[in-house]
Amino acid sequence: MLTRRTALGAIASAIIPGRLRAAEPKSALPSPETGLPDLADRLPKTPRVIDVSAMGRLPGRPGGTVRTLIGSQKDIRFMTIYGYARLVGYDESLNMHADILESFEDVGSRIFTFRIREGHKWSDGSLLTAEDFRYCWEDVWLNKQLKSEGLPRAFLVDGKMPVFEVVDPLTVRYTWDAPNPDFLPSLAAPQPLSLVLPATYLKQFHEKYQEPDQLQALVKKYRARKWTALHLIMSRQYRPENPALPALEPWINRTEPPAERFVFERNPFFHRVDKNGQQLPYIDRFILNVSSSAIIAAKAGSGESDLQMNGIDFADYSFLKDSEKRYPLKVHLWKRTQGSRLALLPNLNAADTTWRAVLRDARVRRALSLAIDRREINMAVFYGLAKESADTVLPESPLFRREFAEAWAAHDPDKANALLDEAGLAARDEDGFRMLPDGRTAQITVETAGESSLDTDVLELVTDHWRAIGIPLFIRTSQRDVFQSRALGGQIMMSLWSGIDNGVPTAEMSPHQLAPTVEDQLQWPLWGSHYASDGQVGEQPDLPEAVELVSLLTRWRRAGEHQERVRIWDAMLSLYTDQVFSIGIVNATLQPVLASTRLRNLPSTGLYGFDPTSYLGVYMPDTFWLEED
Structure with a gap:
């Protein structure tokens, strides 16, 4: 079956001979069938090294599939939350570290300098550079047609936006006149402030870079109202509905909605490795099956999920615990982080x-x-x-x-x-x-x-x-x-x-x-x-x-x-x-976290909440792995 990605590449190559040429077939998400570059060519020069042993966990074995249940198609956003790949992010102790970035410098909460990892690649194999930051800032956030509502508050200090600079191809800087302590936490959030977009891919949907007739052809092809609506659909990161959009997450959506089953496959260019040099994530794919929210607990307790948090609550604990007797499942209890459960x-x-x-x-x-x-x-x-x-x-x-x-x-x-x-x-x-x-x-x-x-x-x-x-x-x-x-x-x-x-x-x-x-x-x-x-x-x-x-x-x-x-x-x-x-x-109420008994490195206890832990995010699901049957 012709995928949206393949169709887009074919159409764009045929209709864009001039100012901009769309992504070539090489931009398609690599797969074992097509072959991949050597690991050294897929990783940044300085990947982020995760010492799983220091986290009290075991180095893993790559491979395997994890099934989970979601209540609607929009809940594929949980993979962005769980994957928790951020420019900067929290660890389990809620200390902040560079993640996608190689490093960052904060001067008085006013001047933020970000260093990009040399050789870091998007999921399609294209390089991550300062141009992706510039495009996101100048051509998206500052474009009044794309962002008529104006800038998010995290960009504003006393109503003033920052000065953005490209210092060099791997360094960018944001400067305010007064402190902006919201900035870094907004980047580490479960729904992070967007600073970077895959410019090479998205320019084909932008009027500044695309020939008018060719842009209109794409608008018509994807049945959008106008180019701005098309750009929005194609660039959505938090709810990753466009399988063709290059990403930096550990798992990449391969399924175009509408669908009842979404497949997320491991990103072969993901920037983290374990201490032994094994690239993360360990798990090959997540399969998200759409189900009625009312029966997620029943299905999960019947062995239809290998990892489940959403759609179940403490009221389901007795039933889920009883399921351990019939299925290879284990129910953990994590502490919810709300100031009051109700x-x-x-x-x-x-x-x-x-x-x-x-x-x-x-x-x-x-x-x-x-x-x-x-x-x-x-x-x-x-x-x-x-x-x-x-x-x-x-x-x-x-x-x-x-x-x-x-x-x-x-x-x-x-x-x-x-x-x-x-x-x-x-x-x-x-x-x-x-x-x-x-x-x-x-x-x-x-x-x-x-x-x-x-x-x-x-x-x-x-x-x-x-x-x-x-x-x-x-x-x-x-x-x-x-x-x-x-x-x-x-x-x-x-x-x-x-x-x-x-x-x-x-x-x-x-x-x-x-x-x-x-x-x-x-x-x-x-x-x-x-x-x-x-x-x-x-x-x-x-x-x-x-x-x-x-x-x-x-x-x-x-x-x-x-x-x-x-x-x-x-x-x-x-x-x-x-x-x-x-x-x-x-x-301090308890949240059931159900998992297959084969799943390793999932903590038995943890803090469960949207903000700041991103549910599973700070516990790094890319380090989870499946033991053989």
């Missing part, structure tokens, strides 16, 4: 003016938190294996303080009742429920996506806890994709979601999650969208404590010293937990 988020931007005023009263938020019996929830839902806590950082973070975890988290219904009385909710109706200042019953509607039985199990217990202080709770389930629009419209009074995403931060990681900075923060979506859009949409915060959090975040971004960042983090965590902007319940 958190109640009062919407301080609610459209109902009465409820908005009530929820903005810290006494009400504290009372609702004190009324929750976290011990009962921990024992009933998490078998006592979680940690009862406010929504804050975990002990694994150097920023952890016990008072943050304990802030308004004790079960104290008497204190809760007293706080609600002080807040003006002393009056009760004939059923004994508290009344709002306008005479309505103070019934709180909590909205949830209902994607896990944990949600309803926890909310049913909270319903009893709040009824005891005169607050009735009503549960409403809606789809995840309508959450944000409803929140922005002020239609959500309170939601149940996870707590802060990164519960294991260091002072060098941005504390933006503690301040209103993005619109999908359900406790203050209008304030968050105002910040994210530089005031174009949303509303400016008018609650003093929220304003202070934004001010502290600005100070953190301008801080040049580590200790100053520590102090700012401490102040923000103190304010956030004392104000109970999100009502945490338990954290």
Whole structure:
């Protein structure tokens, strides 16, 4: 069957005789059938050497296939997260290292100089050079047709973008007038800021480099609306849907969507080796089978997956553990990194003016938190294996303080009742429920996506806890994709979601999650969208404590010293937990990680989360390997 890659090469070669010639057939992803250059010609002059023994693991045997399950086609993005090839990235201890880059220099968080590995190649065998960085910056990010929404915030300091320089063919530099401490962490993120694109391949889809009639032919061929839409589709890295796009990841997608089965094959030009000189990754291929999210746990527990984290939860643990008796599987338990596994988020931007005023009263938020019996929830839902806590950082973070975890988290219904009385909710109706200042019953509607039985199990217990202080709770389930629009419209009074995403931060990681900075923060979506859009949409915060959090975040971004960042983090965590902007319940909950008994080098314990660990990413799945049957 003619692949998209082959078709593109044939078409482009035929129609582009002039200014730009498309990738030749040699650009196709090499395979054992076509033959590969010697290993020394596939690796950079200085590959990144991974000492697996120092990581407490064993050098591996190359080969084999790993099956996993995904809930939809868009979930092929998990391979980009798991593969975790980054310009710079974190290790298991969350220290930052050069990865794709040979080295980097940071001067005062203002000047960042990046050195490219000599001889480093894209997955099609073409060289990675400074031109790929220049193309990404000048021809993509600064192209108003391609990026009409402007630059991401990680590129901006006081509204100003950096000066970009090509120092030499293997060195590039980004310079700001003031510190930009967000820059390096954004490159190490699970969804990293893009700085580099395969210029040779993508120029054929760019109007600056392609003849107009030939570009239009490609637009028509791929049924795009215009050249900018075509370039976007062909250049997408985070969700790698274009098998022809050269990449730097350990495994490369070989399947064009739509499909029910995606095959990712090892990148023969990947830049890492083990200490014995064996090129990574060890595993030859991953096969991602698309399945209904509702039955992923059942399929995984029936031996249809060799490595599974997504689509399973702690509620599935007993079933999955029982599967060990019937299939060659092992279930590990990793610690989730959210500040709270589930958190109640009062919407301080609610459209109902009465409820908005009530929820903005810290006494009400504290009372609702004190009324929750976290011990009962921990024992009933998490078998006592979680940690009862406010929504804050975990002990694994150097920023952890016990008072943050304990802030308004004790079960104290008497204190809760007293706080609600002080807040003006002393009056009760004939059923004994508290009344709002306008005479309505103070019934709180909590909205949830209902994607896990944990949600309803926890909310049913909270319903009893709040009824005891005169607050009735009503549960409403809606789809995840309508959450944000409803929140922005002020239609959500309170939601149940996870707590802060990164519960294991260091002072060098941005504390933006503690301040209103993005619109999908359900406790203050209008304030968050105002910040994210530089005031174009949303509303400016008018609650003093929220304003202070934004001010502290600005100070953190301008801080040049580590200790100053520590102090700012401490102040923000103190304010956030004392104000109970999100009502945490338990954290340090456990995530099942199911694996074939043949899979080696997968840690038995680990930190599981999107940010900063990229789920499996910092544990380097390219070092995993399969033992022979």
